[in-house]
Amino acid sequence: MDLRSNVDTLIDRFKDGDKMALAKAMTLVENGASELVDRIKSEKNMKSESEPWIIGITGAPGVGKSTLIDKLIDPFSTDNKRVFVFAVDPTSKLSGGAILGDRVRMQRYATNDNVFIRSVATRGSNGGVSYHLIDMIDLALAFGYDIVIVETVGAGQIDLDIFDISDTTVLVLMPEQGDGIQTYKAGMTEMADIFVINKADKRGADKMVEQLRVMMSTRAVRKWQSPILKVISTENVGIDILVKELKRHRRYLLSSKKIKDRERLRKLMKVKGNMLAKFEASLSKTLEGLSNEELDSLNRHEMYIRILKNFLDGKEGEDECQ
């Protein structure tokens, strides 16, 4: 029997703590069945003794995000916490396929009962994660995971969705990644809660720290001054301090009530993501359906009306999948 097509059984098994049911619920939600999250949340007594904590790990391709997460799972999971990792990699614009390879670095946890790792493809989203990620995070929390770690795609300057999703976001950098002016630009550096200079045994690490310090000293003082940490993930160097700083940031969020702001952002982002997924699917369908003659003859306004009308009339394409 395919659990994905028998939602009642799926929910029962989810409530019983069956991980296969969790995995299959994730698939449904990833394909747009957001209402499943609402149903599960209303039927399952949410474990509420511990506030959930969502940690985002972002940074350019190759800076060592996956390896850093591999090292972070240890101290958290031995803390008697259950850890869920979402590892996001890009979907091919050419084929729609993807190679999801982040978990290669974390496979030693494949047999650890307190750790669950799920690879996620971006599927059309350009924000560095995927449109339905927050629904998937909600499922992980409803299942009973205490800490959710999200690894974004190899991110550049404007793949900023992770900052609306996480409570705490770590920007991972490495030595020789551009000169000082890069740190002044709008985008990620102005938003990171914690900076990690990974591969800090490479030449240029201290210079990078200095550049970030100078940048921090020239910007308006904030209540939370993002720490700058040198880490060598592969050698487990600096991980203990990173964990301490992560926990300090968490305490700051809780004590300053900022945690409520983050929750609000996340809720807004969830609606936005769900809507964008539906709209983009409908938009692509309408555009593909336009003949060359229509493309030349319709004026902008007519085109917009056609697109919006199809969107409103259309079945919400994504929910059809089983």
Add this chain to the structure above:
Amino acid sequence: MKRKLRVLIAKPGLDGHDRGAKVVAHALKDAGIEVIYTGLRQTPLQIVNTAIQEDVDVIGLSILSGAHMRLFPEIMKLLKEKKTAGILVFAGGVIPEDDIPKLNEIGIQHVFTPGTPTDEVVSFLKNKFPDRV
């Protein structure tokens, strides 16, 4: 929108050669499939747990060490024990012709031997999942 096909490409056992696995992963990605790669030297339990967490439709096992008659049955047994009904399993690598019927018998649907063009793997999956690839 059709549900995307998800395939786990896994490397059981101790051989350290994954060129073949990567070539297949690449071809499947180019066919519009979401491919999850385990990396080298995986135990049967790691592979089966990963398949469950990732909710894959297919597992592709790549092996060059010669230990397939030992490792594959263990993987198939674990899949059965954990009741992962409906996951299709295929294999590829250096596997003698004589072993293939025995592997088919334990539930491995197809074995691709060295030199198989990647198109063949793609069309094998297309046949099995006609409306999803």
